[in-house]
Amino acid sequence: MQAVIIAGGEGTRLRPLTSTTPKPLLPVANRPMIARVVDLLVANGIDDIIVTVAYLGSAIRTYLGDGTDWGARIRYLQEESPLGTAGAVRNARHLLEDTFIVLSGDVVTTVDLEAARRFHHERGASATMVLTTVPDPTEFGVVATEDSGAVTRLIEKPSWGEVFTDTVNTGVYILEPSVLDRIPANRAVDFSEEVFPQILDDRGALFGYVADGYWADVGTFSGFHQTHHDVLDGRAGIAPSGFELAPGVYVGDRSTIDPSALLEAPCIVGNDVRIGPGSRLGPYTVVGHGVRVGSDVHLDGTIVFDHAWIADGARLGRAIVGRGVDIRRRVNVHDGAVLADGVLVGRDAVVRADIRVYPGKTVDPLATVANSIVWESGASRTVFGPLGISGLANVDINPEMATRIAMALASQLPPNGAVLAARDTSRAARIIKRAMMVGFNAVGLDVWDLEATTTPVLRHAVAATDAVAGVRVALDADDPQALTIELLGAEGADLVATERRKVERALEREEFRRVSASEIGDLVMVSHATDRWKAAVTALLDIERIRERAFKLVLDYSYGVVASSLPQAIASFHADVLATHAYPSTARLIRLRLEEQIAELGRLVRGAKADLGAIVNAGGERLLLTDARGRVVPIAGIATILAEHLVATGKVRRLVASAAVASSVADTARALGIEFAWCGLSRADLAAAVADAPGTLAIGHSGLVFYSGCASSSDAAVTLGLILEALATTGTDLAHVIDRTPAETTVAEAVPVPYAVLGATMRGLRTFAEEQGPVELVATDGLRAQFQDRFWLLSPDPQEPVVTVIVGAADPEVAKDDLAVLRTAVAARRDEATQGRKGSNSNGSLPPSTSARG
Numbered sequence: 001m002q003a004v005i006i007a008g009g010e011g012t013r014l015r016p017l018t019s020t021t022p023k024p025l026l027p028v029a030n031r032p033m034i035a036r037v038v039d040l041l042v043a044n045g046i047d048d049i050i051v052t053v054a055y056l057g058s059a060i061r062t063y064l065g066d067g068t069d070w071g072a073r074i075r076y077l078q079e080e081s082p083l084g085t086a087g088a089v090r091n092a093r094h095l096l097e098d099t100f101i102v103l104s105g106d107v108v109t110t111v112d113l114e115a116a117r118r119f120h121h122e123r124g125a126s127a128t129m130v131l132t133t134v135p136d137p138t139e140f141g142v143v144a145t146e147d148s149g150a151v152t153r154l155i156e157k158p159s160w161g162e163v164f165t166d167t168v169n170t171g172v173y174i175l176e177p178s179v180l181d182r183i184p185a186n187r188a189v190d191f192s193e194e195v196f197p198q199i200l201d202d203r204g205a206l207f208g209y210v211a212d213g214y215w216a217d218v219g220t221f222s223g224f225h226q227t228h229h230d231v232l233d234g235r236a237g238i239a240p241s242g243f244e245l246a247p248g249v250y251v252g253d254r255s256t257i258d259p260s261a262l263l264e265a266p267c268i269v270g271n272d273v274r275i276g277p278g279s280r281l282g283p284y285t286v287v288g289h290g291v292r293v294g295s296d297v298h299l300d301g302t303i304v305f306d307h308a309w310i311a312d313g314a315r316l317g318r319a320i321v322g323r324g325v326d327i328r329r330r331v332n333v334h335d336g337a338v339l340a341d342g343v344l345v346g347r348d349a350v351v352r353a354d355i356r357v358y359p360g361k362t363v364d365p366l367a368t369v370a371n372s373i374v375w376e377s378g379a380s381r382t383v384f385g386p387l388g389i390s391g392l393a394n395v396d397i398n399p400e401m402a403t404r405i406a407m408a409l410a411s412q413l414p415p416n417g418a419v420l421a422a423r424d425t426s427r428a429a430r431i432i433k434r435a436m437m438v439g440f441n442a443v444g445l446d447v448w449d450l451e452a453t454t455t456p457v458l459r460h461a462v463a464a465t466d467a468v469a470g471v472r473v474a475l476d477a478d479d480p481q482a483l484t485i486e487l488l489g490a491e492g493a494d495l496v497a498t499e500r501r502k503v504e505r506a507l508e509r510e511e512f513r514r515v516s517a518s519e520i521g522d523l524v525m526v527s528h529a530t531d532r533w534k535a536a537v538t539a540l541l542d543i544e545r546i547r548e549r550a551f552k553l554v555l556d557y558s559y560g561v562v563a564s565s566l567p568q569a570i571a572s573f574h575a576d577v578l579a580t581h582a583y584p585s586t587a588r589l590i591r592l593r594l595e596e597q598i599a600e601l602g603r604l605v606r607g608a609k610a611d612l613g614a615i616v617n618a619g620g621e622r623l624l625l626t627d628a629r630g631r632v633v634p635i636a637g638i639a640t641i642l643a644e645h646l647v648a649t650g651k652v653r654r655l656v657a658s659a660a661v662a663s664s665v666a667d668t669a670r671a672l673g674i675e676f677a678w679c680g681l682s683r684a685d686l687a688a689a690v691a692d693a694p695g696t697l698a699i700g701h702s703g704l705v706f707y708s709g710c711a712s713s714s715d716a717a718v719t720l721g722l723i724l725e726a727l728a729t730t731g732t733d734l735a736h737v738i739d740r741t742p743a744e745t746t747v748a749e750a751v752p753v754p755y756a757v758l759g760a761t762m763r764g765l766r767t768f769a770e771e772q773g774p775v776e777l778v779a780t781d782g783l784r785a786q787f788q789d790r791f792w793l794l795s796p797d798p799q800e801p802v803v804t805v806i807v808g809a810a811d812p813e814v815a816k817d818d819l820a821v822l823r824t825a826v827a828a829r830r831d832e833a834t835q836g837r838k839g840s841n842s843n844g845s846l847p848p849s850t851s852a853r854g
Contacts, residue, residue, distance in 0.1 A: 001117060002096055003046045004089050005037055006171075007105030008054030008079050013219050016340035016358040016374075017322060022056040024105035025063060026218070027305060029231045029240050030252075030270045030288050033218065034060065034105040036238070038070050041103075044113040047072040050095055051105070052088040054079035060105070084188040085171070086195045093180045102173040102191075108218060108227050110237040111172065111211040120174040123149060125207040127179050127199060130172035132215045141169040141192045145208040151200060156192050167208070170215050213237060221338060225318065228303060229284055232266035240268050252289065276312070288323075294481075302333075305341070309395050311481075319351075326395060328365070346800065364801045366752035383507060384500045384798070387683060388486040390476055393428040397483045399435035402473075406439025408506040409469060409487055411513040412499070415444040417468035420526070422450040422458040424474035424561050424618060426586040428483055433473045436485070441521035443513050448526045452561045452584070454620030455486065456715040460533040461526070463492035474619055480590035492713060493691065494684040530565045537569045541721040542729075549728035551575040552610045556601050557582045559589040560618025562716070569717040573724065578608050589618055602630025611727075612734050616716045622703035623716040625723070627734035636662040637734075637741035638723070639699040642707075645726035646697055647672045652708070653695040658686060659784040660701035660806050662744040663791050680781035681795060683714065701746075745812040747819045750802040751826040757833035758796055761803070764829030765794050790814060792822060 011023030018026070024034035034051075041049060049072055053060050057078055067074030077091050089102055099120065101113060111130055120128040129151065131143055144153040145167070154169075169192055182198060183189050199206045214236040216227045230236040232248070242250035248265030251257065255273040263269070267285040276295035281287065284301040291304055294312035301318040308325045310316070317335040321327070325339045328347040336354035339345065343357050346365030351357065356372040363369055383389055389405060391397040410419070419440050423429040437447045448467060450458060455472055462470035470488035487495050487503070495503070506512065551573065557563035559581045570577060580600070581588070597615050605613040605626055613626040625633040639657065646652035655669040659678045669676030679685045679698065686698040690706040698706040704714040707722070727733060753761050762783065769775055769785040769792065776786040782795035782803070790809035797804060805822045809815040 001046050001098070002048045002050065002100040003041050004092055004096070004100060004102045005034065005049060005051045005105045006085055006088050006102065007034060007060050008052050008057065008082070008088055009104075009106065010055045011106065014221065014224070016356050017320065017338060020056075020341045020359045021323070022053075022059055023218075025059060026106070026224075027288065028108050028218065028224075028227055029238065029268055029286060030306075031241070032063065033108055034064065036108060037103055037105055038064065038067075038072065038074075040109065040111075040113065041101075042070050042072055046101065046113065049074045050077060050092045051075070052077045052079060052091065054082060054088075082188055084190040086183045086189040086191045087187065089175075089191075090180050090183040090185065090189070093177070096177050096180070099174065099176055102171075102175060104171045106218060107171065107216065108231075108236065108238070109170065109172070109213065109215040111170070111213040111215060113172075116172070116174055116209045116211060119149065119209045120207070123207045124205060125174070126176050126205040127196065128174040128207045128209050129196065130170045130174070131167045131208045131210045132170050133210070134168050143167055143169055143208050145210075149207040149209060151196075151206045151208045154192065154197055154200060167210060170211070171217075172211075172215075174209075221320065221336070224320065225284075225301070225303070228286055232268070232284055232286075242268065242270070258295075270306070284318075294329075301335075309392070311347075311392075317353075322359070326392075364752070364754070366750065366800075366802055367754075383504045384495075388484045388494075390482055390484045392479075392481055393432070393475075393483045397432055397485065399431060402432045402435035402485070403439040403442075404507060404510070404512075405485060405487075405503070406436035406471070407443050407512040408503045409471075410440050410443035410445045411506050411511065412502050413445065413468045415513070415515065415519070416446075418446040418448050418466065418524075420448045420450060420458060420462050420465070420467045420470040422453045422455075422470070422472040424472075424586070425452050425584040426475050429473040429475065432483060432485070433471070436471055436473070437523060441523065442515070444515040444519045444521055446521045446524060448524050450526050450529055452564070453529065454560075454562050454565050456620050456713045456717065457530055457533045457565055459488060459492035459713040459715075460536055461492075461529045462488055462490065464532060464536070472619075475586070475589070477617060477619075493687050496684065496688065530568060533565070534568045534572070537715065537717045537721065538572045540718055542725050543572055545728045546721065546724045547574040549724070551612075551724055551728075552578075552608065554578045554580070554601060554604045554608055554610045554613040555582075556580050556597055556613070556615040558592060558597070558616060558618045559583065559585040560616070560620070562616050562618060562620035566616060566620060566717055569721070573721070575724075578604060578610065580604060594624075598624070598626070598630075598632060601626055605630050614716075614720060616720075617703075620716050621714045623705070623719045624703060625734060627738055629735060631735070631738055633734050633738055634662065634741055634744070635699060635701060635703065636664045636668070636744065637737045638705070638719075639665045639697075640668045640741060641726050641734075641737050642699075642705065642719075642722055643668055643672060643674070643697055645722065645729060646707070647674055648729075651695065652697045654693055654697070656686070656689040656696055656698040658698075658700045658702075659778065659780050659782075659793050659795070660746070660808075661699055662742070662746070662808055663786060664742045664744065665699060667742075678778050678780050678784060682781075682798075685781070686714070743810055744808050745810070745815045746806060746808045747815045748804060748806045749819055749823055750797070750800075750804050751823055751830075753796070753801060753803045753826065753830045754834070755801050757830055758801070758803075760833035761826065761829045762794065762796065764832060765803075765825060768825050768829065769794075790818065792818065794822070794826070 007024045011018035025032045141156040231238050240250040242252040245251045249263045251269045252271035257275045258277040260277045261275045262280040264283050267281050269287045270289035272290045275293045279297040282300035285299045287304045288306035290307040293310045297314045299316050302316040304321040305323040310327045311329045313330040316333040319333045319337040321339050322341040324342050326344045330348045331345045333351045334353040337351045339357045340359040342360045345363040348366045349363045350368040352370050358374050361373045423433040440447050468490050472486045476482035476484050553575050561584045563582050601613040615624040654675040656677050656679050657665045658681050679689045686700050686706045689698045690696045705719040778784040785792040793806040795804045807815045807818045
């Protein structure tokens with residue numbers, strides 16, 4: 001017997017899942033419905049199968065192929081326009097030789113087809129409808145039969161007043177080819193609405209066979225969930241795939257589940273899945289193949305399709321998560337929500353119950369989605385962040401993306417040039433750097449490979465050679481699952497804003513230069529770059545004065561690649577050094593916690609009776625210092641000692657600080673009689689401030705220090721050397737620096753503000769700040785408001801729809817209170833802008849105890 005599978009429907013009731021995937025390919029218990037239909041046919045000895053396709057038909061053709069994987073022969077018929085169930089089958093008339101069976105490709109059933117075929121032949125029927133009983137027949141076609149099975153009455157989707165039985169049409173039919181002669185050509189015709197009523201009126205041989213076994217029409221989201229419940233409860237007669245780890249808990253091949261994760265029966269985990277520590281999969285949760293579940297994730301009855309990413313701390317209820325969906329940290333998705341294929345949900349976002357998010361859309365970080373997202377663009381505001389291009393390793397920053405980034409940058413550079421490439425010691429950075437090297441070569445540039453080295457070494461190598469650019473890939477300091485790609489210009493500095501925009505535009509439009517095979521770039525290994533960097537560092541310092549002081553140091557290398565280069569420079573100081581975490585190790589670096597590093601460094605400094613301690617970040621750019629008692633030196637203190645020393649030696653005439661640095665740096669500049677200016681928060685802003693004016697020292701709030709002697713780079717080796725030089729010159733120590741640096745507590749918080757109202761919100765916040773009393777306003781990376789004894793910084797994020805609120809004050813309680821007030825003020829101005837009306841200042845006004853002083 002032959003079979004015809006009808007697979008041309010659009011599945012509109014299951015939008016947005018069916019916006020990019022034909023309904024028959026939607027998975028039930030991790031296997032597409034049409035695959036289960038083919039399984040059923042082959043199990044019943046039917047291996048000659050014809051599939052009618054229309055909507056997204058190529059996807060079905062690609063999945064099923066010619067049927068070899070099932071041991072069957074599969075052929076296809078394409079509908080150029082919708083022809084209904086009967087019209088689609090009529091198109092196969094020339095392929096059907098004898099009795100055949102018709103099924104929908106989007107049902108889940110275990111009915112005995114062989115028993116239905118025997119019934120059909122025993123009755124001598126022209127058409128046999130396979131029937132089943134359901135509690136609510138109003139969504140189906142009800143069918144009345146005599147004891148012999150002869151059909152006596154048909155009503156399609158009756159009202160409750162028309163219901164005369166609970167026996168309904170399953171859409172499975174056994175037919176003789178002669179039935180097709182009743183079907184008109186070239187128009188839409190349906191079996192249940194036209195063909196079968198006509199046979200019944202003509203007193204033809206129309207029978208109904210009430211089948212045993214399971215049958216479900218998966219036409220709605222509630223039905224989709226219910227079918228999964230039936231499978232997991234054993235009512236469907238379908239055995240879930242995978243190893244039964246515990247009663248009702250099925251786990252697929254090559255999946256890894258942390259011992260602390262909890263899987264509650266019944267649930268299914270597909271192949272190649274990873275589930276992190278502390279995560280919980282509640283009853284009726286189904287996780288598809290290749291899914292990554294982070295730590296402390298809760299899935300309660302969630303259906304997750306293949307290759308989704310669910311980051312740490314996410315909470316998902318009875319929702320459906322489409323293929324390749326990317327859910328970031330601490331996202332909350334409520335019951336009934338549907339996230340279609342390729343959706344990105346930003347960190348800390350909330351998706352309310354029953355919301356539909358269509359394919360490829362983006363939910364902004366910290367957003368609360370109360371309305372379905374159908375048309376909104378999912379485009380990112382900018383590719384570049386404060387330190388470069390960042391994203392989850394092998395998710396956002398994958399080899400394909402890395403190659404495209406390299407081609408976008410290289411297309412802006414002259415052909416036949418060379419790019420210097422470096423990375424940290426992680427495997428993730430290694431594969432991304434290699435992908436970028438391919439991209440550079442493909443656009444006609446050579447790549448000079450430095451392999452694993454620090455950012456300062458790379459910057460120096462770019463500036464000291466004929467290289468036209470540089471790139472370094474490394475783990476993100478704030479997220480061990482993420483990578484940052486740093487792109488450098490010909491002088492070793494970060495790309496300026498105009499250069500970044502050109503790269504973004506080329507990346508978006510895929511405007512990549514193409515070269516012939518003979519013009520493809522080459523790959524060259526580079527040696528001695530660290531030696532040349534060391535010589536440049538020591539040339540900037542008064543090495544003899546440092547050696548005279550005979551410092552005793554404790555250095556923490558943070559398990560970074562900096563442990564391979566910085567000791568070479570430190571050796572020139574002739575200092576007595578106790579080193580910790582002093583070898584590159586990605587696994588150990590990921591587990592490091594700064595608070596624990598500081599505490600351990602303090603103990604070692606005190607125990608060794610050292611002059612000072614320092615924590616150097618893995619990339620070799622940032623430095624955190626402690627005095628001999630283990631106290632952390634504030635950024636303002638580092639600015640003071642460096643500025644005083646460099647001004648005294650005539651090397652610095654201008655001090656610049658990022659807008660988030662303590663207010664006392666401005667006082668330091670005034671006391672020294674030099675020019676002072678605030679600048680933006682990014683590394684590029686600091687580097688530009690130094691490059692624009694010789695004799696400039698720039699201090700970043702994150703520990704970055706830029707100095708005119710090495711304008712393109714913040715180098716921990718240079719910073720440490722200059723501080724030791726200053727201490728040796730003055731004969732003082734860091735304890736004295738800390739004691740005379742005014743105390744200032746800094747607190748920060750991100751408040752969500754949609755891009756559409758960001759400008760209006762910032763305008764309202766400027767007015768609000770002016771109303772609080774005497775204030776000095778500086779517009780840089782947002783708005784910095786300097787009061788007599790504290791400052792506010794309101795800074796829009798370049799990549800996320802949030803405003804970062806930073807408050808600095810001598811009194812920690814004042815800083816905490818001001819932060820709460822500003823949080824309320826930002827939300828109030830945002831809401832006013834959203835509503836399109838002017839608001840009063842009643843929301844967000846400072847209480848009397850924290851009103852602006854002076």
